[in-house]
Amino acid sequence: MLLALPFWYHVMFAMIFGTIWGSFIAALCSRWPRGERVSDGRSHCDDCQTPLGAKDLVPILSYLWLRGKCRHCGHSIGISVLYIELASAAIGLFAVLFLSGGQALAAAVFGWLLLPLVILDYQKLWLPNQLVLALAIAGVCAGAFLTPEINWLDRILGGIFGFLALEAIRQAFRKMRQVEGMGGGDPKLFGAIGLWLGWQGLPMTLLLATLFGFLCIALAFALSRKSPQQLPFGAYMGMAAFSIVLLA
Numbered sequence: 133m134l135l136a137l138p139f140w141y142h143v144m145f146a147m148i149f150g151t152i153w154g155s156f157i158a159a160l161c162s163r164w165p166r167g168e169r170v171s172d173g174r175s176h177c178d179d180c181q182t183p184l185g186a187k188d189l190v191p192i193l194s195y196l197w198l199r200g201k202c203r204h205c206g207h208s209i210g211i212s213v214l215y216i217e218l219a220s221a222a223i224g225l226f227a228v229l230f231l232s233g234g235q236a237l238a239a240a241v242f243g244w245l246l247l248p249l250v251i252l253d254y255q256k257l258w259l260p261n262q263l264v265l266a267l268a269i270a271g272v273c274a275g276a277f278l279t280p281e282i283n284w285l286d287r288i289l290g291g292i293f294g295f296l297a298l299e300a301i302r303q304a305f306r307k308m309r310q311v312e313g314m315g316g317g318d319p320k321l322f323g324a325i326g327l328w329l330g331w332q333g334l335p336m337t338l339l340l341a342t343l344f345g346f347l348c349i350a351l352a353f354a355l356s357r358k359s360p361q362q363l364p365f366g367a368y369m370g371m372a373a374f375s376i377v378l379l380a
């Protein structure tokens with residue numbers, strides 16, 4: 133029934149749900165690394181601990197009319213909250229613009245599950261197992277809506293080969309260089325992506341992720357004359373996988 137609604141309803145629904153989801157993800161990504169749980173009580177200011185009211189919790193708009201500051205203590209709310217909400221809205225928007233029906237919905241779910249992984253890897257070089265597992269389970273349940281041309285065998289092979297390929301590279305790198313070149317979460321994430329895209333989607337994901345990596349190094353070098361020490365390769369893989377889904 134939902135799918136029979138006019139196109140503009142899809143756009144609106146995708147963007148509204150996207151911002152709400154983004155606001156939840158922003159809270160998750162700021163609280164989880166500090167050891168707090170998102171479900172612990174109401175949202176509160178990180179600085180003065182004043183609980184936030186309904187007016188403070190409207191995604192995007194709250195940030196804009198509070199000008200990025202807590203109304204009680206003036207503590208600045210990180211701009212990343214706004215970026216995450218906008219990115220999440222954009223995921224929903226792109227999904228319905230580029231795809232349609234169940235495929236658009238599955239693409240949005242794929243993007244929304246990748247989003248916290250991209251953020252946490254980018255900010256903390258951390259790909260929590262729970263989030264990778266959620267992405268993998270969703271891939272088993274909804275992957276067929278996103279990539280209907282991929283059969284079950286190819287999907288399962290994608291999961292297995294995705295994990296094994298990056299794990300082999302990771303181990304080889306560690307043996308050769310005696311340092312950790314890649315986080316342990318990267319192979320798991322690549323496997324989870326394989327469950328969504330099938331093994332056929334993996335080479336392109338890797339290629340595009342490497343390209344994003346080079347672009348980020350070039351950009352960082354241009355801005356600060358330093359190349360970054362550690363690269364959030366999982367974040368690049370997440371962005372690559374979502375781009376492939378839209379453009380395929």
Ligand SMILES: [Zn+2]
Pocket residue numbers: 177178179180181182202203204205206207
């Ligand atoms: Zn405050």
